[in-house]
Amino acid sequence: MSGPRPGALPTSTGAEAARTARRLLGGHRRALAVSAAAFTVAGLAGLVAPLVLGRIVDLAESGGTTSSLVVAAALIAVAAVVGAVATTVAVTWLARAGEPALAELREEVLDRALHLDAGRLEEAGAGDLLSRVGDDVRLVQESLRDAVPTLMTSVVAIVFTGAGLFALDWRLGLAGLGAVPAYVWALRWYLPQSGPRYRAEREANGERAEALVVGVHASGTLRAHGLAADHQRRVEAASWRAASVGIDVVGLFTRFGNRTNRAELVGLLLVLVVGFLGVRADAVTVGEVTAAALLFHRLFNPVGAVVFLFDEVQSAGASLTRLVGLAEMPRPAAPAPRAVADASLRLRGVGHSYREGRPVLVAVDADVAPGERVAVVGATGAGKTTLAAIAAGHLRPTTGTVELGGVPLDAAQADGRLPVAVVTQEVHTYAGTVRDNLTLAAPDADDARLVAVLDAVGARGWVEALPDGLDTVVGDGAHPLTPAQAQHLALARVPLADPLVVVLDEATAEAGSAGARDLERAAAYATRGRTTLTVAHRLTQAAAADRVWVMADGRVVESGTHADLVAAGGTYADLWAAWSRR
């Protein structure tokens, strides 16, 4: 079995997961206490039927009356009702403690996931993260809903039934205990193998999800580079590994089932043999032996459930360690917020390598004055997107610093205003109304403000033409927006958020040439008066900017106005000439 992939997100130890579970459950002590009391009542109620049945056997032997039989039957019925009510109360109150605790953990996990450094996320892979916030949360939740209550009910039944056996007669109790070594032997065989196997199963599923996510997201690129077959082999290998680990787990569990069946047989035989000898020696009654055999038989289901659910709870435990591992990842120390002096951007010695020894940005020194609009141009792979992501604070540079208004970007505070807003080509439409998609950026904006901004960015016409205007529900499964419309809304969010700095990376690329002009007009409005860095693929954007940076091989090789750079006859002049000839 191989260990986790290098770079995978961390997994906590069992002890750390238990500590986190205790911390989260600690706030719900009252619910846990009610649940524990109800489980106790249910456990006691469960003893009534076997004991009373044993008593009926003795009554039958000694010529009991019909009325005593009726009383016994009534007792069994009352105990069944009490047991059912107590179990319902116990399970309900357990959920009242468990569900909020899990919700808190989910929030912590999501919060940590959302604050993962882009580089770290890249290293770990989106699939690993998705399988944690998806599969692992679901597994823990299902286990909390189904497995944990049944496990608790079973453990309580086992404890009370064991005590009941001893209460009947200590020899019968000891006979029942005779099954314990057989169970222990089965568990000692099973446990050391099962934990690592469940962990391997979770990891294999995570790797399979990662391979599938990459395959779906990057299908175009993989095909374009002739890597589709390679990637398909990677998906096949990951799927096969997940399947074979799954088969391995089922095989192990089946063999464990055989061993527990043997333990049940040993225990029941011991109770019957000891009971037989006890009756012969007049030490116990036939009724007591009947009750003991019924009690012991009653253990089969709870013990089976514990064994069966142990599997599930252990698997959920493995998921919990993955959730806790992520939630408790050390957070980079957040610098104390400092007020910015103005809206200038200053990059000093900024370098970046996605892979060690392969720098894609090299010691970039560059400044953007407050309110200045800079367009970044250059060949594919020159480092434009990387520079934009660093200037936006989305990517931590390997070397160098980025300052906004004289303050490190991650500490910048601008009187409650958003320091930097980013619009890239990959725009997400959030599930909700068009209004929701806009007020994300300005929760207090009223419809008049939204309509004014939509008007200013040139989106009012098509928004009002939607079936319900601002109230139209968009996003997955609702009214579909074209990529250009989604981009238009993203650009409208910029003036609503009112940031000091705007970073646009191919933010107007999502359209044909007519649509591109609309988006360019929207971008011009969104960035008016703001410090702006635009990764420009159409050189008309560069021509309209205050200044142009030309990038090549991770460096800013030219910087100046469009006119100056064209006149200088360098790289930009060549690019412009090629663009103008199109």
Ligand SMILES: Nc1ncnc2c1ncn2[C@@H]1O[C@H](COP(=O)(O)OP(=O)(O)OP(=O)(O)O)[C@@H](O)[C@H]1O
């Ligand atoms: N996440 C990543 N992991 C590894 N390498 C990357 C990553 N992103 C970009 N690169 C590499 O870094 C270099 C610079 O990429 P970047 O996207 O910044 O260039 P660009 O000028 O924006 O290119 P384009 O115009 O094609 O978007 C390229 O060689 C690219 O392959």
